[in-house]
Amino acid sequence: MTRFLALIGPHRTLLVFAIVSGIAHHLVVLASAGTGAWVVSRAITGQEFTGGLILLGVLLPFVALTPWLESYLAHVAAFRVLADIRGRIYAAFERLAPGYLLERRSGDLGAAAISDVEQLELWFAHTLSPLVSAATVPVAALTALGTFDPALAGALAPALVLLATVPSWLRQKAEAQGTELRAQVGELNAEAVDTLQGLRELVTSGAGPRQIGRFRGLEAKLLGAKLAHARRSGLEHGVTNALTVFGLLAVLVTAALLVTRGALDPALFPVAVVLAATTFAPVIAVTDVARDVNLVVAAGRRIMTILDTEPPVRDRVTDFSGDITPRVVFDTVRFRYAPALPDAVADATFTVEPGETVALVGHSGAGKSTCASLLMRFWDVADGAITIGGHDIRDLPQDHLRKLITLVPQDVYLFNIPLKDNIRLGRPEATDAEVVAAAEAALAEEFITGLPDGYDTIPGELGARLSGGQRQRIAIARALLKDAPILIMDEAVSNLDAESEQEVTQAMAQVRAGRTTLVIAHRLSTIRTADRVVMLDDGRTITTGTHDDLLSGNAGYRRLLAGQVAGVE
Numbered sequence: 001m002t003r004f005l006a007l008i009g010p011h012r013t014l015l016v017f018a019i020v021s022g023i024a025h026h027l028v029v030l031a032s033a034g035t036g037a038w039v040v041s042r043a044i045t046g047q048e049f050t051g052g053l054i055l056l057g058v059l060l061p062f063v064a065l066t067p068w069l070e071s072y073l074a075h076v077a078a079f080r081v082l083a084d085i086r087g088r089i090y091a092a093f094e095r096l097a098p099g100y101l102l103e104r105r106s107g108d109l110g111a112a113a114i115s116d117v118e119q120l121e122l123w124f125a126h127t128l129s130p131l132v133s134a135a136t137v138p139v140a141a142l143t144a145l146g147t148f149d150p151a152l153a154g155a156l157a158p159a160l161v162l163l164a165t166v167p168s169w170l171r172q173k174a175e176a177q178g179t180e181l182r183a184q185v186g187e188l189n190a191e192a193v194d195t196l197q198g199l200r201e202l203v204t205s206g207a208g209p210r211q212i213g214r215f216r217g218l219e220a221k222l223l224g225a226k227l228a229h230a231r232r233s234g235l236e237h238g239v240t241n242a243l244t245v246f247g248l249l250a251v252l253v254t255a256a257l258l259v260t261r262g263a264l265d266p267a268l269f270p271v272a273v274v275l276a277a278t279t280f281a282p283v284i285a286v287t288d289v290a291r292d293v294n295l296v297v298a299a300g301r302r303i304m305t306i307l308d309t310e311p312p313v314r315d316r317v318t319d320f321s322g323d324i325t326p327r328v329v330f331d332t333v334r335f336r337y338a339p340a341l342p343d344a345v346a347d348a349t350f351t352v353e354p355g356e357t358v359a360l361v362g363h364s365g366a367g368k369s370t371c372a373s374l375l376m377r378f379w380d381v382a383d384g385a386i387t388i389g390g391h392d393i394r395d396l397p398q399d400h401l402r403k404l405i406t407l408v409p410q411d412v413y414l415f416n417i418p419l420k421d422n423i424r425l426g427r428p429e430a431t432d433a434e435v436v437a438a439a440e441a442a443l444a445e446e447f448i449t450g451l452p453d454g455y456d457t458i459p460g461e462l463g464a465r466l467s468g469g470q471r472q473r474i475a476i477a478r479a480l481l482k483d484a485p486i487l488i489m490d491e492a493v494s495n496l497d498a499e500s501e502q503e504v505t506q507a508m509a510q511v512r513a514g515r516t517t518l519v520i521a522h523r524l525s526t527i528r529t530a531d532r533v534v535m536l537d538d539g540r541t542i543t544t545g546t547h548d549d550l551l552s553g554n555a556g557y558r559r560l561l562a563g564q565v566a567g568v569e
């Protein structure tokens, strides 16, 4: 929680004003309740009380104004801090992508960014200020009671002290419950996202009822965690109430004894009782929120785990200037995804000359996509080096590297924003005319203008309203617009119909022209048009050459292409 205090940063002043308003609120309530009781006792005993009434008149507007101010300022500060924390989480996602995100479920990460952060509102808007009030206001009340008679303060103090310690009695249990509950919420969220993403597969394979069963199981677990939380919270609530009554009774009895012995002015009797009653308010306010602080702690830990995770790659340099020749060299590159796993790339050695197209081929699992990821620096090589224009890519800032490279992936991701904005993703400042030119070159213009909303069409989540071939042409338009000198294309393995395939191939030829291109190729039509072919097997470069040379001289290559080339088996 202290780490979260450090995040308050620029919103500190707002929170300080909220806390001051909170203290003022409790003091004003204390003063007006005391004054009210004094006025009543003066009225009953037939004494003058006009001064008290005037004071009440002055105090009452502040009784309304100060809690409003406290709540408003604390919420403004809290919402701003939450927005800052979310910004940090999104930045962390970007820094950690894609390695860390592959290990975590996206629904669970979404829950951390949204509902865990939301949970922190309790701390910033509802706990901090009451905590300070609870620590200061009772001191003022005890001092006032002490001036009437020290025995009154002595009667009230034990209950107050005990009350303040209630949240710590079951702290360990509460923390474990909070951790369990927030983890269950994350799990349920992850399952919901997973189900929605795989809904088509669930429906077509008749696995819907099984999935509903899984949901019920998770719901039951969440319910169990919530009930455990509610039982402990209820117990603490009961104890708090009992201690409050005990404290009030102690003051009541002590005040009555003092009055009987003539040690306390009877007119102060109601004042003492009302003061004691009001003193409990800020302490109870804190114990009320403290019952749920375990959830805040758990949510905070989940958030901090994300913020504290080391990114898989770090910039060794922050600055780079100068031109780079787009010549890509893989020099005895070795890489594995985790220490316990075998090498995904064991010895990749090849060059892509400026403007040349190299097709990277190999059986499934040979390490083709890993090579592309290493070139994008999603991970750093374990041994060997990848250089661009003679510069080790680890000596280029990631921002700079990613400006040099465009990726056209297999599974094109389209955002649920207009197509024109999807196309200008890599160059947001591009004009509409430039977007149209890129779409034309990618052979996407015709189908886009044929849509009712044209370039303003929202493609649906993940581009669901477009065909596979259309999504690929949008990705190619994106790449053309970004205009990076190096292109990585991960060719889709999914079958396109002959017409779409031809259009995508033509569009690819446009975007490849003049660029250093590495194509992860599956189709013979693509491999044939490449200048050279690099064949990987088990993470190693086993041969390079032109398609024709390899076809005539390499049995492994022929086996790889068997079925795609007439006469090759």
Ligand SMILES: Nc1ncnc2c1ncn2[C@@H]1O[C@H](COP(=O)(O)OP(=O)(O)OP(=O)(O)O)[C@@H](O)[C@H]1O
Residues within 6 Å of the ligand: 102, 337, 338, 341, 344, 362, 363, 364, 365, 366, 367, 368, 369, 370, 371
């Ligand atoms: N994120 C990952 N974590 C762990 N292992 C991985 C990961 N991604 C790939 N691998 C493993 O690394 C090896 C190389 O995978 P890669 O995806 O690079 O092969 P590929 O040649 O691109 O295959 P395909 O043509 O099927 O896409 C495989 O054994 C694969 O199981």
